[in-house]
Amino acid sequence: MEHSEHFDNLKNAMVALEKDDVISITAEGLEVGIEPLEIIENGLLPGLKTIGEMFEDEEIFLPELMQSAQIFQGAMDLLQPKIQEMGTDVKKKGTVVIGTVKGDMHYIGKNIVKLLIETSGFDVHDLGVDVDPFAFIVKADEVNADIIALSALLTTTLIGQKDVIEALEGQGKREKFKVLLGGGAVTKAWADEIGADGYAENGYGAVKLVKSFIA
Numbered sequence: 708m709e710h711s712e713h714f715d716n717l718k719n720a721m722v723a724l725e726k727d728d729v730i731s732i733t734a735e736g737l738e739v740g741i742e743p744l745e746i747i748e749n750g751l752l753p754g755l756k757t758i759g760e761m762f763e764d765e766e767i768f769l770p771e772l773m774q775s776a777q778i779f780q781g782a783m784d785l786l787q788p789k790i791q792e793m794g795t796d797v798k799k800k801g802t803v804v805i806g807t808v809k810g811d812m813h814y815i816g817k818n819i820v821k822l823l824i825e826t827s828g829f830d831v832h833d834l835g836v837d838v839d840p841f842a843f844i845v846k847a848d849e850v851n852a853d854i855i856a857l858s859a860l861l862t863t864t865l866i867g868q869k870d871v872i873e874a875l876e877g878q879g880k881r882e883k884f885k886v887l888l889g890g891g892a893v894t895k896a897w898a899d900e901i902g903a904d905g906y907a908e909n910g911y912g913a914v915k916l917v918k919s920f921i922a
């Protein structure tokens with residue numbers, strides 16, 4: 708089977724919310740030697756994107772949206788160990804505190820970014836979802852972090868990123884940490900407006916930026 712056909716099948720199975728098919732096609736992809744990150748980028752994520760559009764158009768509703776996230780996670784359970792095996796850097800390059808901001812429960816993208824930063828040789832402390840702005844700072848101080856990475860998927864929770872930057876400023880710690888933003892609702896313009904140090908559209912961009920911050 709051509710790789711493109713494999714990706715199409717995976718995307719279609721994701722959109723149809725066929726969990727067993729998503730898992731078996733993902734496993735087949737690994738068996739025939741497709742890179743795990745390619746499976747994510749070219750099969751699973753396009754599927755989720757379509758699901759998001761269907762939700763917006765009211766073709767599907769919240770239960771289906773929740774189901775899509777569970778199915779995605781099932782595929783990630785197969786892919787994650789393979790991605791971790793690829794991480795060859797043993798010397799720690801720096802420390803990152805990551806989380807999804809207050810009021811926001813989306814974690815799929817944040818987890819991908821975490822995985823990629825980790826496998827690039829960084830220590831990553833994940834605070835999970837719905838994280839209070841001050842909790843980011845407390846953790847960053849505790850682990851002597853270099854970078855605070857903030858994910859936001861909803862236009863209504865973007866403000867949580869600004870809250871972290873303002874809290875840092877309020878405590879006189881803005882210069883102590885680089886602040887990196889990402890997530891579906893974030894734009895470069897927003898990152899510039901609130902004075903973040905960087906914005907990345909995807910996991911690869913995130914890795915590039917954290918490396919540049921440390922260099």
Ligand code: B12
Nearest residue numbers: 759776811812813814815816856858861862889890891909
């Ligand atoms: C799955 C999903 C859910 C799941 C989340 C499961 C989970 N635990 O994560 C559930 C069902 C819980 C959910 C709930 C809701 N959702 Co929702 N969801 C989605 C969906 C379909 C996929 C999100 C996703 O995981 N994408 C895949 C990942 C890999 O992409 P990503 O998160 O953008 O991450 C990438 C980049 O952004 C970047 N990145 C991400 N984080 C970071 C961080 C840093 C530091 C960096 C550098 C980069 C970075 O790298 C990642 C890899 O490339 C999207 C649609 C979409 N296509 O995005 C809607 C979507 C985000 N949801 C939406 C909505 C409206 C909701 C609800 C309000 C629905 C409701 N009525 O209740 C609730 C809100 C709950 C809450 N308080 O958070 C809207 C948001 C609209 C908006 N702009 O505000 C979307 C866009 C759907 C839509 N088109 O209407 N959702």
